[in-house]
Amino acid sequence: MPIPHLFNIEYTQLDPMTWCAVADVGSPLHLSLRNKPPLSLVSNTLRAHPINFTDFNWQYYTAETYLSARKNALNQRQQQRLGVRLLLQELLTKLEIEDTLDETQYPYRLINSKYYVCFSHSSDSYANNKVAVIISRQRTVGIDIETNKVDWHVAQRFYHSNEIALLQTLPTTQRETTAKLLWQIKESFIKIHHYKLAQGLGMNYEHLIPNIVVNFEQNNSLLTIIEDNELGYQITLLLSHQTVVIF
Incomplete structure (x- = not known):
């Protein structure tokens, strides 16, 4: 490969x-050349026509x-x-x-x-x-990079009911962004604690949501969300790279 x-x-x-x-x-x-066939085969003999490379359409x-x-x-x-x-x-x-x-x-x-x-x-x-x-x-440690949004119906299926209740109070755009970052936090903790997927996504991190909202609104490229005794970990957003790291 x-x-x-x-x-x-x-x-x-x-x-x-x-x-x-x-x-x-x-x-x-890989390089592809597209043009009219410049070669003809006659009596097992390969006869080439003059080639002008400027005539080719070079495509990758x-x-x-x-x-x-x-x-x-x-x-x-x-x-x-x-x-x-x-x-x-x-x-x-x-x-x-x-x-x-x-x-x-x-x-x-x-x-x-x-x-x-x-x-x-x-x-x-x-x-x-x-x-x-x-x-x-x-x-x-845990890390999660995600370029796609988390659909709201998917979040509702997996997130803790307390998280859903809090997320529903947010404006739509803010809710979508927070739901995605929360998903990445959950994925990172799944890797740290080796949770099963459904178990990890169902964990309750509602206490992080206000910090996610506040820090995202600041729109910095590197943001530490929270470092508290409840989690015992530091959570950092690399917003410009759509990445969450937990260490």
């Missing part, structure tokens, strides 16, 4: 022992263009899986850490330094994937 390429990589140090990175990931591009397309939807979905998952691991290596290289990821048990850790590792990926089309990674020396 072709190795994906990373671009728009950005690194953030969250505390002295915790770093994260986000990036876009794409498939290698991704390898997934002609794949079936099912194969494309599988290819996308593989690209994302490779992408997050490439991003981890980029982060380790930047920090001058030589280590290897241990994937034999969860949560993931680096073999020698024992840093905890967590991945996330998202996409809004087959050709537009985003990946994120966080490492921390202190304890298990």
